[in-house]
Amino acid sequence: MAEAALGAGEPLRLGLLGSPNSGKTTLFNALTGLRARVGNYPGVTVERREGHTVVDGQDLLLIDLPGTYSLTPISADEAVVSRLLAGEIADVPTPEGLVMTVDACSLERSLLLVAQALRLRRPLCVVLTMMDELQARGGSLDVARLADALGVPVVGVVGHRGLGLEGLRRLLPRLDTWNRPVLLPPQEPAELKGWIESVLESAVRNRPGSHALTEAVDRVVLHPLWGSLLFAVTMVLFFQLIFSWATPAMDAITAGMKVLALAVRTALPAGLLSDFLTDGIIAGVGSVVIFLPQIVLLFTVLYLLEDVGYMARAAFVVDRLMGRIGLEGRAFVSLLSSYACAVPGIMATRSIPSPRQRLITILVAPLMTCSARLPVYALLIGAFVPAQKVLGPLGLQGLALMALYLLGSLSALVVAAVLNRTLTGGGSLPFYLELPPYRRPPLKLVTTQVWGSARAFLRRAGTIILAASVVLWALLSFPKVEAPAGLPASQNARYALEHSAAGRMGHAVEPAIAPLGFDWKIGVGLVASLAAREVIVATLGQIYATAQGDAVSLRTAVQSDVDPRTGKKIFTPATVASLLVFFVFALQCTSTLAIMRRETNSWRWPAFAFSYLLALAYTASFLTHHLVAAWWT
């Protein structure tokens, strides 16, 4: 019987409403398990999460509404909740009932949102979370009397332990049995305050005491000296984690892909199919999977810090600095992560509530020196900057590298400040931030959240990255031109590359990039580096017909390359400096463009970021080339 009813009929739609830190996500995961579907609402950057659960043969669709303190929106993104509840979002049917999570320890504040929800005149059920914490803090309340006072059903749960969930689940499908309030809460501020006090008076036996642990920990964590030190140490560790601790896993993935490609090459006859599978598909899949270690590590740490309560404190500590460039504390973590890779960095902007600040952070994230630039910097600095010591133990090469990092970071700050003055719309929010009590992070929730982020990345950005890799492979491989008979075998790869579509593009852009000091070979490298910046090293390796991965021989080849027409060196100091500066600015990274598309829900912003960064790169390289050329002669 139950199975027959399972497929029958439309699911009952329930909206899950609640303020940030009210235990909404924990409840959503506890009710729906891992089966959440993640997407975007049309036209805005708000994440849309829905999940199913079946109770007594009734299919329930739970819609996890974005966490909010108010149903009166002050930005387009916030308006999602009120528009959805009013049935104004196309293709998203209005929920038939509302389930609202309320932190039992902060009823005094939460009842403000409850009052707004009651005034919607929809079937509403209040779920009191953190009942265990309420008790631990010496508080107690009468759930039945609270239900009477509000006029709607109230259920107490401890989400992460599953207590009270069974009762809630049984209640969910029976909307018709939910009580409706006789009188709606008042709207006028003084009356509203009175209403909250009367509800508390009839239901709360004891108010919870202050969270003693939070008081004690905050005295250290927010201390002017210790707090700043802790912040610095946390951020250094965090940076280390994604920058170097992800490397073994990433190297393993690279090695695994090489082994796989080799196996395919030996199994299949040499030819187009073998090339397509190895250089196209396997390399493409590899360029997606390579991000997973960083994404998983970053989000594990982010969610742990978030769920334990530190993330809000970190944002609080650094807010003043970020405020100087028109951003807020929460943007710091994104920008820091972008030093490892802009892809997880941009994904981390989801914690920024203001859509405008989030957009600005996304747009400047690619300026932070990501790890993909390092192989390029290493090749060029290694080949052209003398390995001499200056200023005691400091080497010239290290200083050059540091200068490139500084140039990127400072530009990000300047661009953020400029965008903050010039960008209109997007809806700016006043800054406010709640410091939740310190809580032990529910590990199951962290795992679910990390898995959700990784899956979202693979699905939404992975497909675009894979497609782009295959297109670039095709550009670098077609048309196939036979090398002339007399050419030495070592030159075959270079010849094929020069006559491929990408090679022709390299020649075609040569007039445009000549003012920067680049020849067609660098042009091909720049085209190829659109897949990922470090690809230019491999491409130059093919052009200079050196063994792939052999950095020393490539370095020598690049150093001694001369222009056949003029007999002058290709890589002059001016060209090297100009190329380095180009890499500081240009957004040559399909993955970043793909994740920008996913996070901003339109191609408009990736297109804007690509163009402004290209313009910056071109201008800066042009100036660098001419300044260095003038200086050196």
Add this chain to the structure above:
Amino acid sequence: MSSTLSLAELPDGDSGVVVELGVDGPLRQRLMDLGFLPGTAVTPVRRAPLGDPHVYLLRGTRLCLRKSEARNIRVRRCG
């Protein structure tokens, strides 16, 4: 009735009661949604290491506001 001061001027550890919000429009609505209803008790707890923003105890929660927002909230000092 004693004179009022802005929430940004209230010293740490002192308690105040919200008297009025000196701002209109969306910010006024949002401050009230966050709990700053007239008559509500509020206590500044501590400031960030760099001086701004500030943590306030309000309706059982710890809420951070920057000076620029806290200036709009008039409070009456009490004890």
